[in-house]
Amino acid sequence: MIRRWLPHPLLSALLALIWLIFNQSVSPGTVLLGIVLGIVLGRMLDLLDPPKARLRNYPLLLRLFVRVVLDIVRSNLAVARIVLFNKRPLHSGFVAIPLELTDHYGLAVLSCIITSTPGTIWVSYDSDANILLIHVLDLVDEAGWIDSIKQRYERPLLEVFQ
Amino acid sequence: MSHELLDVSIRAAQILLLLAMAFSLIRMVRGPRAQDRVVALDALYVNAMILLLTIGIRSGSMLYVEAGLIIALLGFASTVALSKFLMRGQVIE
Amino acid sequence: MSHLDALPPWAAIIVAVLMLLGALFAFVGSLGLLRLKNFYQRVHAPTLGTTLGTFFMLAASITCFSVLHGRPIFNEVLIGVFLTLTTPITLMLLVRAALYRDREEGSLDVPQPTRED
Structure with missing residues (x-):
């Protein structure tokens, strides 16, 4: 009922x-x-028959939220510094990240996180190869970016959504 | 004393936001490509919405908040439509 | 400016600081739109205005009206929620459209598609 x-x-x-x-x-x-x-x-x-979302581990979701807010503040300041004081030529570029996350809702949350953080933007996602393409404004070390996105965001999302 | 400070900072914030809108407008006119103009339009309406909030605080009317919400809604719809057009327009050519 | 005189001094200072911060972030974001060199760099700049710029201004508005009316007012939160949900969608669509157009023109600065679709 x-x-x-x-x-x-x-x-x-x-x-x-x-x-x-x-x-x-x-x-x-x-x-x-x-x-x-x-x-x-x-x-x-x-x-409309949306696919079912299964959420687990709410405390982790809350911790992820706090971490994302802090990251947004930090990268706001970083991008502001680049805009105001940058003298050296800026090296920015695309980064391809192989993902383990396949849940649709998890991917949607990941896209919101990545795009809301100034300095990184979600470009496209290849669902066959499970590869995510993002663009980074200040790309100093590519492996570091891949690692930090996988560790900081994908790991908790995997636990919450899959 | 604190109210003079508030008065000055409202004016300063409004001048900053007008400058921000002017920058977006310059980028929109200069281009060079269609996608640059659409990003600039997107930034322009967000700045306009923030400016509307400052006007709301200055005049003490809650109605400006509702107007800001409507700007955010319509701006979202128009940017999505324009981005879609940028892809489709090319397909048809 | 009669209604703002009703604000207690501490609230007036909080509102003033929050407003200036919000306007400053929106300003820097639009300055970036003007100063950065190419499209993919410029698309990052307005995010400043939609995240912290809007956040500080909404906080200022909430503080001001809640103190003035003597009860919590959260109308503004809806703008914040709405903007956080929609900004990723617009920027993502825009970047994809730009990427598509650059690929169509055979630009070599952008990554090529991994498969034909």
Whole structure:
């Protein structure tokens, strides 16, 4: 019964919460409309039949989030320094990274992480060979980049999503 | 004293953001290629959204936040459409 | 500027600092857009404005309105969530389009496709 009405409980709750934030109120009418929206949109998503996501190890996910926020701050400062004070010719280029991660949601999160961090951008992903291509603004040592992305981000994502 | 500081920093922030928008505009005009112009347009609307937030703080109206949200939505849709066009346009030629 | 006088001094200073930081990051991002040499370098620059630039300005806005109205106001968080989710998509599509166009023109500076598709 609950499966039928709430196929995606987390998503429905999130939608209702967004509706409440939008309206800046918790009056009965708003709450009711939020619940209806959550249920209806949750069932609509179910019609699209998305692949199931299985999340494990929430504490690790939280640690990864904190690490990503700190990395974003650090690389913001690094890119700002390059833009403002850089005198030497900048060596930037593409890096190909062989991945072990194949889960779609894990890859989506990885793409958000890599692109949100200034200085690296996700370019393309070859699902047959499982090779990821990224572009790095300040490419000093290529092996170091491959290693750090695999260690810092792919390892925890593998544990959470696969 | 602290309110003069706030007043000055709102003005300074707005001048910085206007300069940022001007830089994006220059890049958009100079190009040299279509993808450069689209990146510049993307940066332009993000800067405009941030500028709108400062105007909101200055005038004390929450409505500017909603306007910022709409700019973010429409800017996203337009950049996606333009990037798609950059690929498709070439395919058709 | 009557409504801003209602802010207590500590809040005024916090809002001022956050605003300046946000504007500074957005400014440096756009400066990078102007100064960096080629497209693949330039595409990195606006990320400054969409991450820390927007974050600081949203924090300033949340602080200002929450203190003014005397209750927590989180409308702005939605802009932040939305922007973090969409920026990767736009930049990824844009870089792929640029790569595709460069490959079409036979440029040798970009990596070649690993397979025919």
